[in-house]
Amino acid sequence: MRRSGGDSLKKETKVLWAGRLPEKPGAEAFAFQASIGVDSRLVFDDITGSKAHAAMLGRQGIISKDAAAKIGRELDRVAAELKSGKLAIDTSAEDIHSFIEGVLTGRLGDAGRMLHAGRSRNDQVAVDFRLYLKRAVPELRAELAETIGVLLDRAEKHAACIMPGYTHLQRAQPVTLGYHLTAWCAALERDFSRFACALSRLDECPLGSGALAGSGLPLDRNVVAEALGFARPGFNSMDSVADRDFALELSSCCAITMVHLSRFCEDVVLWASEEFNFIELAEAWSTGSSIMPQKKNPDFAELIRGKAGRTAGNLVTLLTLLKGLPYAYDKDLQEDKESLFDSLDTLRSCLRMFRGMMRDAQFNLKRMKDACSGGFLEATDAAEYLVRKGLPFRKAHEIAALIVRDCIEAGQRRISDRSPAELKARSKLFGDDIYKALNPEACVKARSLPGGPAPKEVRRQIRALRKKIR
Numbered sequence: 001m002r003r004s005g006g007d008s009l010k011k012e013t014k015v016l017w018a019g020r021l022p023e024k025p026g027a028e029a030f031a032f033q034a035s036i037g038v039d040s041r042l043v044f045d046d047i048t049g050s051k052a053h054a055a056m057l058g059r060q061g062i063i064s065k066d067a068a069a070k071i072g073r074e075l076d077r078v079a080a081e082l083k084s085g086k087l088a089i090d091t092s093a094e095d096i097h098s099f100i101e102g103v104l105t106g107r108l109g110d111a112g113r114m115l116h117a118g119r120s121r122n123d124q125v126a127v128d129f130r131l132y133l134k135r136a137v138p139e140l141r142a143e144l145a146e147t148i149g150v151l152l153d154r155a156e157k158h159a160a161c162i163m164p165g166y167t168h169l170q171r172a173q174p175v176t177l178g179y180h181l182t183a184w185c186a187a188l189e190r191d192f193s194r195f196a197c198a199l200s201r202l203d204e205c206p207l208g209s210g211a212l213a214g215s216g217l218p219l220d221r222n223v224v225a226e227a228l229g230f231a232r233p234g235f236n237s238m239d240s241v242a243d244r245d246f247a248l249e250l251s252s253c254c255a256i257t258m259v260h261l262s263r264f265c266e267d268v269v270l271w272a273s274e275e276f277n278f279i280e281l282a283e284a285w286s287t288g289s290s291i292m293p294q295k296k297n298p299d300f301a302e303l304i305r306g307k308a309g310r311t312a313g314n315l316v317t318l319l320t321l322l323k324g325l326p327y328a329y330d331k332d333l334q335e336d337k338e339s340l341f342d343s344l345d346t347l348r349s350c351l352r353m354f355r356g357m358m359r360d361a362q363f364n365l366k367r368m369k370d371a372c373s374g375g376f377l378e379a380t381d382a383a384e385y386l387v388r389k390g391l392p393f394r395k396a397h398e399i400a401a402l403i404v405r406d407c408i409e410a411g412q413r414r415i416s417d418r419s420p421a422e423l424k425a426r427s428k429l430f431g432d433d434i435y436k437a438l439n440p441e442a443c444v445k446a447r448s449l450p451g452g453p454a455p456k457e458v459r460r461q462i463r464a465l466r467k468k469i470r
């Protein structure tokens with residue numbers, strides 16, 4: 001017998017489409033088009049979807065009540081056996097859908113063969129994927145919430161600990177460590193809500209869509225959607241089997257969250273350097289060098305930063321996969337799951353690693369505070385002092401800048417190193433109260449607007465974020 005794709009397959013591995021194509025692809029070609037290696041993680045979702053479909057077929061009189069009950073019971077048994085290890089997934093099957101149907105048919109004969117009425121693997125894979133995500137994404141959101149919680153605990157503890165804030169990686173204005181960590185949390189909280197939005201849009205049940213054009217059988221789509229916990233059945237069946245924008249959205253959610261983590265990790269890598277020396281990572285969250293005995297490297301932070309690249313790549317993979325695909329289902333779509341699963345897995349592990357690393361890190365608070373003194377971080381506050389005394393801001397900015405130049409010329413490192421007379425020579429508006437206004441704690445405390453770094457305001461932000469992730 002002629003074989004198109006290499007060695008012949010074992011005779012007993014019968015495919016679902018053997019009626020039309022008795023000649024099967026060769027082993028290598030068959031493995032190439034199979035997806036069991038990836039979609040076996042959908043096994044319990046596939047069983048759940050099949051149970052709901054079978055029960056509906058029985059209720060609608062499309063198959064006998066007896067057959068529906070038999071299928072339901074056998075599917076439960078199969079699930080239990082898979083969980084206990086009594087039954088293993090046959091990795092030579094084409095995909096998880098054919099594996100489950102094969103087991104069922106092997107055990108029940110014709111009753112098993114009745115299950116696929118009014119159904120296609122196209123709507124089956126769409127429902128499995130969505131059911132899986134409806135479980136996995138809330139778990140991921142819980143990981144996010146826990147991560148935010150750890151950061152907020154640290155932020156609360158350090159709400160009043162002064163540190164430099166940076167723009168262009170140059171010291172800019174004094175802020176607090178609590179404020180910096182709360183900024184991270186504000187970004188992660190948006191990710192937390194972004195995932196929820198994406199979930200609400202994918203909450204439609206594709207079953208009943210068939211291959212693309214629904215079914216002439218009297219299926220009850222509402223009942224199936226409800227049984228599976230979906231908000232509603234899919235609106236348009238062709239869309240239901242062709243759409244993967246739910247995967248795109250979630251892939252994007254993952255990539256965005258990873259980009260956030262990557263930026264935080266870049267901060268951590270900088271802070272852990274001798275030059276900054278703001279953070280002491282725990283030994284258990286550091287690695288050494290094979291050659292340089294003194295090294296203590298922030299590998300976890302670096303790896304999280306690196307893995308953000310993978311999730312960005314996965315998003316581009318999906319976008320590229322979908323671009324130009326003719327409606328409705330195309331086998332290209334089989335590539336969707338590997339990419340999204342990888343992003344979900346990557347984000348999950350990165351959240352866990354980042355959380356542990358940050359929970360156990362020690363901050364070098366003295367060093368952070370000292371870094372606020374000597375880089376003229378108080379210059380903006382000096383200008384605002386003059387504005388409060390009635391000077392237009394542009395003039396105040398210029399005077400503060402001239403004073404900074406005076407200091408540099410005189411080898412002084414802070415505006416408060418200037419004498420009252422020297423300051424008054426630049427502006428008569430300077431009084432003795434300027435010195436108090438320029439100390440970093442006072443600068444931070446004065447910036448108490450909503451969203452600002454004043455410790456009281458940071459504590460309010462922390463409370464608000466805690467409420468949002470609850």
Ligand code: ARG
Nearest residue numbers: 035039095121122125333334
């Ligand atoms: N393994 C396929 C996927 O992941 C399932 C759907 C197959 N449908 C088909 N008509 N070949 O997309």
